[in-house]
Amino acid sequence: MAEPDKDALFQFLLRIGDNTLILGHRVSEWCGHAPVLEEDIALANTALDLIGQTQLWLGYAAEVQGEGRSADDLAFLRDVWEFRNVLLVELPNGDFGQTLMRQFLFDAWASLLLPRLAQSADPRVAEIAEKAAKEVAYHIERSADTVVGLGDGTEESHARMQAALDYLYPYAGEFFLSDAADIAMAAAGIAPDPASLRAEYDALLARVMARATLSLPESRFTHKGGRDGRMHTEHLGHVLTQMQWLQRAYPGCTW
């Protein structure tokens, strides 16, 4: 096995940690706004798990970077172009159905990736993934059930879920793109090649969408530019104005 390149490992950790950070923040925006109390609590708990995972991933990323920064520094003191999350997680929440569809598309990917990362040649990656995999297994149970319940629900809920799927599916392909950093991670046995997860992901989506009576778009066109930071959507900047406001207005503030 090749010795992993420090920059590649840092990129890999930012990618996974920024995904959980930005999605966790997005999901937390529902707090106090969900259609019923139980769903509000479920969304807040999901967000909390994702932010917890972020602390572990970005905490390790900061150590690997070796510039004396912390997970908080990485979360609150970087600007848009330094983020490495996929575009899917920064998209606005839309309605409740769209939020849960996005959650399912994310959970499906995470549920395939994390058990593999739990076998990583890097013990730190392996232990974080082992912990997060259990939480994600719980999340996908709920997001898949909700997609099925709303998809195979009323005419109104079905139409909204189909619209959510049509809108979001072209963003899911970004999970499976690879570049030099991914190839370095795969060569070092730290993480699988992202592309290698696609067939299982498609099969999982096909099963759930069939139960949900929803049609997967046929086109494989994918929006991209988040995981390499080349071109985020306009939405990420707006997320950061909320998420980073306190540290920007009161640098170094703690309580």
Place this chain on the structure above:
Amino acid sequence: MVSVAGQPETGQIWNWLSEIPDPEIPAISLTDLGIIRDVAWQGDTLVVTVTPTYSGCPATSLINMEIETALRARGIDKLELKRQLSPAWTTDWMTEEGRAKLEAYGIAPPQPAGGPARCPRCGSDELEKLSQFGSTPCKAQWRCRACLEPFDYFKCI
């Protein structure tokens, strides 16, 4: 108290830790919860290894503070708290005593089947799930169809 001559036995320290209530579910202790993974002396420093229940559990830092406060009060001044992620915490590590205390408190204990065995209030097994999540990361909401009371169920992970 710690004498100059010797350090408290680790068994004694486990007993002290078993008196610390979980900050969010005070009916059970930290040792009942199974999150204390190891207690060991390394030279003159006591190393307590703790594993988080959920990665985002807000009680984690409070739990560390409670451990530190309790052990310092027993005279242990050289103390290191070590976070251990692997093996990941499982509800299988909850003690039998902890499960019984949870049920007496009104929280259905975790079951391998994935749902509560019976209503912690009336004992009926006519139950329905209200939500997979609850008031803390470790709980879900269920309701008893017999006595109609909602109750917390400690998630099985």
